[in-house]
Amino acid sequence: MLCRAAGTVLGAVVFAGLAALLPRPAGLIALVAVCGALVPVATRHFAALTAVVTVLVLALIMAGGEPQASVSRIGETLLACVLVLVVGHLPTPGKRGGGVRARLTAAGGAAHTYLLHVLGESGDHAERWALRREAYRALAEARTAIALAAAELPALARHTEGTDAVAEALERLVDTTTACAVHLDGTGRLTARHLGRLREALAELERRGVRVPLPATA
Structure with a gap:
């Protein structure tokens, strides 16, 4: 679960940074292609795979002409990870x-x-x-x-x-x-x-x- 949360947070943060720099829609389409190529390599580590898939999904949403939905998804993803860590793990470390x-x-x-x-x-x-x-x-x-x-x-x-x-x-x-x-x-x-x-x-x-x-x- 921690690997999944870490990968999701990393993917959301990386995408937020790239989305602010890449031209649209060409840059987002290129990002989708790069993430698709990275998926087979990222399967070696669950956190890495989660990060790549997160970037891929968010890029597809924004490339589809829904930038607000993409921004909303980043916020929801980060909030969900925080809730999982706080409620599911931190109170009971042992x-x-x-x-x-x-x-x-x-x-x-x-x-x-x-x-x-x-x-x-x-x-x-x-x-x-x-x-x-x-x-x-x-x-x-x-x-x-x-x-x-x-x-x-x-x-x-x-x-x-x-x-x-x-x-x-x-x-x-x-x-x-x-x-x-x-x-x-x-x-x-x-x-x-x-x-x-x-x-x-x-x-x-x-x-x-x-x-x-x-x-x-x-």
């Missing part, structure tokens, strides 16, 4: 960070439940794979929340600092648990190597501030 950590906590809980089921050597394969799906689903939701926080709120990244590393460590734990489950299905027991890999994954998580204990029998 809200998104809390949401990310809640997702990570849920992913850690799902990974732990899956791990305990596998190490319990239960014969219920249907339940095991249901827990596996839940662990990966919760992990995917956590990664999505982290990516959204980084993309939409880069200025507030401190609230989610380190969460991506925790998600990677959780993913390694779930992958290792799955490898153990497959080995159990084939041989009926875990080797010292498998247990060692599990302990390494858990130790890495603990270094990241997340404790997922092994059962006493492991």
Whole structure:
């Protein structure tokens, strides 16, 4: 959202400056052509794309013979961006960070439940794979929340600092648990190597501030 707002404001300001300098309608038509050529390049960054599209739309409005509508649109766009930032983001700078950590906590809980089921050597394969799906689903939701926080709120990244590393460590734990489950299905027991890999994954998580204990029998 911040990228969209920043791009929109930048585009409106740039267009306002260009509109005061460019001849009409030839200059505006040239501006439309330039913006159209820039769209494929601007797709690499959402704020840049928003800025280019904003200039393009405003230029089309003014080139169509509605300068007052273009000026009105600039004002409405700037006002809308201010309202979105003030109402949607500034009062709650830590809200998104809390949401990310809640997702990570849920992913850690799902990974732990899956791990305990596998190490319990239960014969219920249907339940095991249901827990596996839940662990990966919760992990995917956590990664999505982290990516959204980084993309939409880069200025507030401190609230989610380190969460991506925790998600990677959780993913390694779930992958290792799955490898153990497959080995159990084939041989009926875990080797010292498998247990060692599990302990390494858990130790890495603990270094990241997340404790997922092994059962006493492991």
